[in-house]
Amino acid sequence: MNAPVSPSVLAQKDVANHFHPYTNLRAIEKDAPLMIVAGDGIEVIDDTGKRYIEGMAGLWCASLGFSEKRLGEAAKRQMDVLPYYHSFSGKAHNVVAEVSEKLISMAPTQALRDGRVIFANSGSEANDTAFKLVHYYHNAIGKPAKKKIIARGKGYHGVTVASASLSGIPTMHQHFDLPIDGVLRTSCPHPYQFAKDGESPDQFATRLAAELEALILSEGPDTIGGFIVEPVQGAGGVIVPPPTYFEKIQPLLKKYEILFIADEVITGFGRTGNMFGSQTYSLEPDMLTTAKMITSAYVPFSALYVSGKIYQACADASATVGVFGHGYTYSGHPLGCAIALETLKIYEERDIVGHVRDVSPAFQAGLQKFADHPLVGDVRGVGLIGAVELAEDKQARKPFDPKRSVGAYLVRRAQEHGLILRAMGGDIIAFSPPLIITEPQIAELLRRFTKALDDTTAWIKSGA
Numbered sequence: 001m002n003a004p005v006s007p008s009v010l011a012q013k014d015v016a017n018h019f020h021p022y023t024n025l026r027a028i029e030k031d032a033p034l035m036i037v038a039g040d041g042i043e044v045i046d047d048t049g050k051r052y053i054e055g056m057a058g059l060w061c062a063s064l065g066f067s068e069k070r071l072g073e074a075a076k077r078q079m080d081v082l083p084y085y086h087s088f089s090g091k092a093h094n095v096v097a098e099v100s101e102k103l104i105s106m107a108p109t110q111a112l113r114d115g116r117v118i119f120a121n122s123g124s125e126a127n128d129t130a131f132k133l134v135h136y137y138h139n140a141i142g143k144p145a146k147k148k149i150i151a152r153g154k155g156y157h158g159v160t161v162a163s164a165s166l167s168g169i170p171t172m173h174q175h176f177d178l179p180i181d182g183v184l185r186t187s188c189p190h191p192y193q194f195a196k197d198g199e200s201p202d203q204f205a206t207r208l209a210a211e212l213e214a215l216i217l218s219e220g221p222d223t224i225g226g227f228i229v230e231p232v233q234g235a236g237g238v239i240v241p242p243p244t245y246f247e248k249i250q251p252l253l254k255k256y257e258i259l260f261i262a263d264e265v266i267t268g269f270g271r272t273g274n275m276f277g278s279q280t281y282s283l284e285p286d287m288l289t290t291a292k293m294i295t296s297a298y299v300p301f302s303a304l305y306v307s308g309k310i311y312q313a314c315a316d317a318s319a320t321v322g323v324f325g326h327g328y329t330y331s332g333h334p335l336g337c338a339i340a341l342e343t344l345k346i347y348e349e350r351d352i353v354g355h356v357r358d359v360s361p362a363f364q365a366g367l368q369k370f371a372d373h374p375l376v377g378d379v380r381g382v383g384l385i386g387a388v389e390l391a392e393d394k395q396a397r398k399p400f401d402p403k404r405s406v407g408a409y410l411v412r413r414a415q416e417h418g419l420i421l422r423a424m425g426g427d428i429i430a431f432s433p434p435l436i437i438t439e440p441q442i443a444e445l446l447r448r449f450t451k452a453l454d455d456t457t458a459w460i461k462s463g464a
């Protein structure tokens with residue numbers, strides 16, 4: 001056995017060789033990453049043996065926690081029998097057929113149950129596929145001008161060239177020469193930041209729907225092919241739309257024949273208290289992206305649902321050119337399919353959606369208790385996703401100066417207290433724990449957060 005590696009050596013090895021994603025690259029060279037070496041239930045363990053509650057389930061994804069043995073066993077079984085096969089040019093394999101049937105049977109709407117699922121390896125790639133299908137479909141039905149896609153401010157759809165362009169977060173565009181042409185932006189439905197003084201949630205939703213329609217009309221409805229949303233915006237800051245937002249938006253999409261893409265990479269598979277966010281918000285998408293919790297994040301895997309209407313048009317077009325020219329070497333990889341099947345089986349057997357519904361009231365009520373705290377401007381959430389948005393002046397809804405990095409300070413204090421959280425732009429602290437979290441564990445998570453908030457209050461008072 002190798003001699004144990006000291007923590008500092010491990011971190012040095014990492015920063016000397018690893019180009020970190022989504023990181024301040026100079027800061028990590030100095031500060032060194034938190035090195036995680038093991039997982040246990042809702043906790044992860046670092047290289048000094050310290051345990052942390054993973055309040056974000058990693059990146060909104062490890063729904064079954066970090067030590068679900070059945071997934072490892074399913075992986076071993078699959079690797080022993082068929083470690084790889086593809087689905088190109090007239091081939092397929094048993095597990096891709098099984099998982100496709102399972103996913104279609106679970107689809108939240110009849111239009112999707114009449115359609116198909118197409119596989120990829122990440123949320124970004126699945127959204128990239130959706131982007132390409134907006135083009136393919138409209139060419140196929142003889143509307144080649146109808147290609148622009150409308151996306152929202154603060155949206156997060158991934159990092160490929162197309163999905164980063166759809167995303168509405170400035171750091172994803174700066175220095176990358178993005179977004180590409182053909183992406184239009186409409187406002188983010190975040191009442192706390194963007195509703196006018198005295199505007200009710202319903203009035204705010206009405207204003208945003210009017211803004212969307214004005215954009216469609218000014219660009220020309222014949223040029224708009226798609227509209228993409230996250231039912232609850234995650235990385236933009238856990239933005240829960242006003243209750244009437246989607247009922248005002250969806251008729252516009254139907255009226256102007258715009259394909260509706262629901263990016264359920266975070267909300268798919270139970271996060272909001274239904275299997276899909278589309279059920280929570282009565283959405284009727286033409287395409288629906290899933291990733292992350294489809295395998296409890298244990299292996300990279302994603303699936304894009306495509307309605308019957310889109311599939312049939314693509315099938316006709318592919319027949320004329322001889323091939324549907326899209327797919328990844330790993331589309332429908334047997335390992336991903338096997339882990340997805342086992343994950344979905346566990347969700348059913350353990351009634352994971354029922355569990356989320358049982359524990360989420362304690363989670364949401366616990367978060368709401370922070371609403372009166374002097375540092376807190378807004379608290380929001382649904383199911384097992386939530387956010388606490390910090391404010392310098394809560395009455396005026398005024399955020400802290402970003403240079404002070406108050407959210408980052410709070411997250412560091414939480415880490416000291418054994419809780420991993422994430423600060424989003426605008427000092428928004430996000431919560432998205434593994435779906436298996438229990439009520440006593442929620443209480444402990446909130447207790448540790450309270451300590452971090454107290455530390456942050458003291459730090460602010462000290463004028464640091």
Ligand SMILES: Cc1ncc(COP(=O)(O)O)c(C=O)c1O
Nearest residue numbers: 122123124156157158234265266
């Ligand atoms: C809503 C949403 N869509 C897409 C993505 C991109 O997924 P991936 O990182 O697997 O490419 C993410 C990632 O967090 C996401 O939150």
